[in-house]
Amino acid sequence: MQKVAAKRxxxxxxxxxxxxxxxxxxxxxxxxxxxxSPLYAFLLSxxxxxxxxxxxxxxxxxxxxxxxxxxxxxxxxxxxxxxxAKNLFLMKCRKERMEGINYEDVEYQLGFDDITNVExxxxxxxxFELLTLExxxxxxxxxxSGLKHREIAEMTGMPLGTVITRYxxxxxxxxxQFAERRPT
Amino acid sequence: xxxxxxxxxxxxxxxxxxxxxxxxxxKAAEKNRQLSQDTEFQEIDEKNRLLSRDTESxxxxxxxxxxxxxxxxxxxxxxxxxxxxxxNFSKYALSACAGFALFFICLFGMLGKNEDSIYVVMxxxxxxxxxxxxxxxxxxxxxxxxxxxxxxxxxxWKEKDSLFYTIDVLLEDVVKxxxxxxxxxxxxxxxAEDKALYQDLEKNLGIEIDxxxxxxxxxxxxxxxxxxxxxxxxxGRTLLETQLAENFSADEQEVQQMTVMELIEYCQECxxxxxxxxxxxREQQQNPSEQSKDGENSQRKELVPLNxxxxxxxxxxxxxxxxxxxxxxxDEMDIGNDTCKADDKQQKSDEKKEAGQDNASQxxxxxxxxxxxxQQDQKPLPTVQxxxxxxxxxxxxxxxxxxxxxxxxxxxxxxxxxxxxxxxNKNKSNKKKNKNNxxxxxxxxxKNNxxxxNNxxNDNxxKNNxxNDKxxNNNxxNDNxxNNNxQNxxxxxxxxxNDNxxGNSxxxxxxxxxxxxxx
Numbered sequence: 186m187q188k189v190a191a192k193r194x195x196x197x198x199x200x201x202x203x204x205x206x207x208x209x210x211x212x213x214x215x216x217x218x219x220x221x222s223p224l225y226a227f228l229l230s231x232x233x234x235x236x237x238x239x240x241x242x243x244x245x246x247x248x249x250x251x252x253x254x255x256x257x258x259x260x261x262x263x264x265x266x267x268x269x270a271k272n273l274f275l276m277k278c279r280k281e282r283m284e285g286i287n288y289e290d291v292e293y294q295l296g297f298d299d300i301t302n303v304e305x306x307x308x309x310x311x312x313f314e315l316l317t318l319e320x321x322x323x324x325x326x327x328x329x330s331g332l333k334h335r336e337i338a339e340m341t342g343m344p345l346g347t348v349i350t351r352y353x354x355x356x357x358x359x360x361x362q363f364a365e366r367r368p369t
Numbered sequence: 370x371x372x373x374x375x376x377x378x379x380x381x382x383x384x385x386x387x388x389x390x391x392x393x394x395x396k397a398a399e400k401n402r403q404l405s406q407d408t409e410f411q412e413i414d415e416k417n418r419l420l421s422r423d424t425e426s427x428x429x430x431x432x433x434x435x436x437x438x439x440x441x442x443x444x445x446x447x448x449x450x451x452x453x454x455x456x457n458f459s460k461y462a463l464s465a466c467a468g469f470a471l472f473f474i475c476l477f478g479m480l481g482k483n484e485d486s487i488y489v490v491m492x493x494x495x496x497x498x499x500x501x502x503x504x505x506x507x508x509x510x511x512x513x514x515x516x517x518x519x520x521x522x523x524x525x526w527k528e529k530d531s532l533f534y535t536i537d538v539l540l541e542d543v544v545k546x547x548x549x550x551x552x553x554x555x556x557x558x559x560x561a562e563d564k565a566l567y568q569d570l571e572k573n574l575g576i577e578i579d580x581x582x583x584x585x586x587x588x589x590x591x592x593x594x595x596x597x598x599x600x601x602x603x604x605g606r607t608l609l610e611t612q613l614a615e616n617f618s619a620d621e622q623e624v625q626q627m628t629v630m631e632l633i634e635y636c637q638e639c640x641x642x643x644x645x646x647x648x649x650x651r652e653q654q655q656n657p658s659e660q661s662k663d664g665e666n667s668q669r670k671e672l673v674p675l676n677x678x679x680x681x682x683x684x685x686x687x688x689x690x691x692x693x694x695x696x697x698x699x700d701e702m703d704i705g706n707d708t709c710k711a712d713d714k715q716q717k718s719d720e721k722k723e724a725g726q727d728n729a730s731q732x733x734x735x736x737x738x739x740x741x742x743x744q745q746d747q748k749p750l751p752t753v754q755x756x757x758x759x760x761x762x763x764x765x766x767x768x769x770x771x772x773x774x775x776x777x778x779x780x781x782x783x784x785x786x787x788x789x790x791x792x793x794n795k796n797k798s799n800k801k802k803n804k805n806n807x808x809x810x811x812x813x814x815x816k817n818n819x820x821x822x823n824n825x826x827n828d829n830x831x832k833n834n835x836x837n838d839k840x841x842n843n844n845x846x847n848d849n850x851x852n853n854n855x856q857n858x859x860x861x862x863x864x865x866x867n868d869n870x871x872g873n874s875x876x877x878x879x880x881x882x883x884x885x886x887x888x
Contacts, residue, residue: 217391222380225387239388246394251401297386305382308375328376329383356372363370 196331197262205253213250220263221246223330224270230321231274233313235296241277245270263330264340311362320355323348488560489532489570490605491539492629494548495520499535505570507535516548532570533577540581554630555592556644558605567596575647583649591654592647593633609636609643 197219204212224245228238248269256265295313300306312321319341326332326340334352338345487501495516500509506529512518524542526535543549557574559567571594578592597608609632613619617639627635636644646654 226383243390308378309382
């Protein structure tokens with residue numbers, strides 16, 4: 186599968202969902218290509234485990250495929266898909282609590298070893314090392330998924346000002362980290 | 370590293386790290402469809418079984434009339450409807466319950482205790498109501514009159530802003546729009562169930578309002594607070610107005626037409642202790658009495674020193690008259706604001722006038738007596754005394770002795786009238802004379818001043834001339850001396866020449882005398 190080049194903003198056409206409901210596989214393929222990377226990043230931020238994130242990613246797309254008729258043209262489609270992903274993660278957490286498994290004790294394996302570009306890997310590692318969950322999620326939603334601050338605020342339930350300050354704070358932390366590490 | 374660089378690296382990094390699960394998704398989706406289809410078939414089979422059982426039971430009982438087919442169809446339809454209804458009963462029941470629950474929640478929410486339990490009404494001239502929640506965050510802003518509505522429309526505020534921030538913004542807007550200015554008043558009414566909360570708000574709001582007005586440079590603003598419990602009904606000042614009208618028989622219309630400042634003052638007079646003032650307002654009320662005393666003393670200082678020169682007296686008189694004119698102009702401008710202050714000013718102006726007249730009369734006396742500048746300068750001025758000459762004679766002295774006869778009495782009355790008329794005429798003439806003398810005196814003074822200055826100039830010129838003459842004379846003397854010296858020098862030379870000639874002549878005679886003897 187050809188990997189789509191990284192775009193500055195992820196734009197998903199809302200008519201894709203209608204076509205998917207009608208059984209258009211190409212539309213589903215197009216949707217998948219545009220959104221699997223941001224969804225994976227978002228899920229990895231929650232799970233901190235590459236395998237679990239992969240499972241949840243699969244479940245998310247299955248849900249989207251089955252429930253595409255439920256999509257209402259309100260706001261960004263990516264935000265709708267992100268909420269499905271988050272809900273699936275929360276359901277999984279509840280199941281595991283019921284089963285007596287403490288999700289936080291699981292060692293996290295981010296799976297960045299397979300990344301060939303060293304700088305990209307360093308950036309991702311520092312993101313998970315330095316930033317809190319909320320700051321990281323906001324940066325992923327804004328920079329990787331292409332959501333606006335206002336959309337992020339609506340999705341997360343945080344005030345807009347909080348979203349903006351946390352985003353700036355996270356970016357500054359990363360910039361500071363890489364500014365200190367400049368080669369002499 | 371820029372934001373764009375970070376963004377690009379993140380995107381490319383996650384793109385590289387994310388696994389490809391497309392095929393797995395498709396497989397999972399197919400499985401789900403199969404499962405869903407299987408479940409549907411199972412449901413249909415169960416339904417059919419149920420239907421078949423029903424029909425068999427009815428056949429055996431023979432209750433159905435008409436054709437069996439119709440009956441069966443009807444039964445099937447009815448059973449289907451029933452199944453549909455009973456099958457969806459749970460959904461309908463849940464939705465009905467949810468609806469009822471919402472209804473009751475709304476009811477209790479309306480009837481129950483309001484979260485918006487605190488109301489703050491600010492009467493400046495626009496009246497604005499601020500609705501707060503329990504944590505003193507602003508929920509709502511409402512204008513209670515036209516000006517208030519205009520202010521609220523233009524105001525930049527948000528829900529959950531703090532009360533103090535909202536009031537700062539409100540005060541800025543109100544001062545810009547010139548609703549509030551120096552000497553104005555602010556009445557803050559707090560509607561709250563808890564009086565302790567009111568007291569806390571009153572302290573903090575008072576400090577906040579005073580500080581903000583000081584920062585904006587608006588002084589002499591009186592801020593008053595009042596407490597009210599119950600639901601706020603209209604503006605805060607209406608409470609005061611109704612109270613004053615009912616309990617203190619104040620005219621409603623007059624009270625309604627009062628400004629906020631006037632209402633506060635009137636309320637303080639009628640109901641002391643009803644209103645609480647902010648710290649700076651309290652200081653203003655205490656200090657004006659001290660300020661007025663200081664003002665009077667300073668004015669007295671200006672008018673007292675008369676011992677130095679007539680010029681100073683004249684200047685002080687001129688100042689007094691100019692001050693009086695200024696005060697009257699100010700009084701005309703300030704009508705309607707501070708009546709007490711206007712009264713004080715009038716009293717002060719009257720005092721100034723009297724003092725000015727006294728100074729002018731004294732100046733006249735001095736100018737009448739003295740002609741020369743030096744004499745005027747040298748003569749010491751007397752202390753403040755009334756002008757005896759200008760005062761009219763006491764009536765007791767002027768009254769003639771009472772006559773015994775009526776005709777004489779009438780004549781005496783006529784005489785007294787005549788004398789009084791004459792006195793009045795005299796007084797008038799004296800006054801005129803005084804005026805003329807004043808003018809003359811002033812003119813003379815001007816002349817004197819001019820002459821003095823001229824004389825001084827002349828003196829200076831003379832001095833300069835003298836100095837020049839002296840210099841010239843000195844130069845002349847020097848020249849004469851030089852000439853004398855020259856002459857002396859010549860004479861000396863002449864004398865020497867003469868001596869030499871004499872010497873030569875003697876020598877020549879001696880030679881002549883010696884030469885004949887040798888033959």
